[in-house]
Amino acid sequence: MYFLHNAEMFPSGYPDLGPVGTIKVVALFCKATLELLCFIKTVPAIILTNDWFTGLVPAYSKTGQFGDTFKGTTFFHICHNLEQSYEGRLYPDPREGNLENVYRLPSHYLIDPYGKRCLNPSRCAIMLSDQWGTVSKSYRKDLQESSGLANILNNHPYVKIFF
Numbered sequence: 545m546y547f548l549h550n551a552e553m554f555p556s557g558y559p560d561l562g563p564v565g566t567i568k569v570v571a572l573f574c575k576a577t578l579e580l581l582c583f584i585k586t587v588p589a590i591i592l593t594n595d596w597f598t599g600l601v602p603a604y605s606k607t608g609q610f611g612d613t614f615k616g617t618t619f620f621h622i623c624h625n626l627e628q629s630y631e632g633r634l635y636p637d638p639r640e641g642n643l644e645n646v647y648r649l650p651s652h653y654l655i656d657p658y659g660k661r662c663l664n665p666s667r668c669a670i671m672l673s674d675q676w677g678t679v680s681k682s683y684r685k686d687l688q689e690s691s692g693l694a695n696i697l698n699n700h701p702y703v704k705i706f707f
Contacts, residue, residue: 546584548576558597563634563663564643570632570665571647574600578610587613593673594622596632599665602672603649621673623666623683626691631666659692670696 548554553572561569578601581587591614593601602619604610636643642651643663653668655661670676670693678684688697 546580548573548580563636564640564646566634567636567643567646567663570597571600574598575604575609577601578604578614582610582613588617590618590620592620592622593669595624596630596665596669599632599667599669600647600649601669602674603653603668606672607649609648618675619673621669621676623670623676623678623687623697626666626687626693628692631664631692634663635661636663664693667693667696 550572553569559565559569577598591601591605593599599621602621605614605617605619634643638661642655642661644651647654647663649668653671654663654665656664656667676697678687688694691697
């Protein structure tokens with residue numbers, strides 16, 4: 545177990561930093577996780593992510609930000625809670641733009657071009673993970689039928705139902 549610590553960036557669990565501060569913390573945490581694996585020279589066969597705070601981990605690997613290091617790694621995302629209030633949705637001020645300069649990924653991974661403009665790390669996790677799962681079969685069914693991310697859960701080519 546490794547402890548990632550930076551009092552400025554991680555002042556508490558789920559700090560209220562607003563959209564810009566929150567996406568900075570999420571981006572840092574997700575990149576730091578992959579960087580730590582590189583530092584300790586460990587390339588796992590599977591990386592398991594859980595909920596929105598880890599949502600950018602597969603994206604940073606699959607967009608080449610770590611070269612080919614994790615090319616053989618499977619990314620599995622657990623959709624533990626996809627309630628709209630817990631997907632990690634961030635609503636930046638329109639004057640701030642889409643904050644792509646902060647998270648440094650193609651914006652369509654976080655922003656649904658057909659929905660209300662918001663950054664959604666859960667969207668990114670589902671789109672770029674190799675597989676996803678839920679805490680139960682009934683919750684999986686609920687998500688596929690009524691989640692705001694149902695179109696991705698049901699139709700995105702990376703998604704393979706795993707339970």
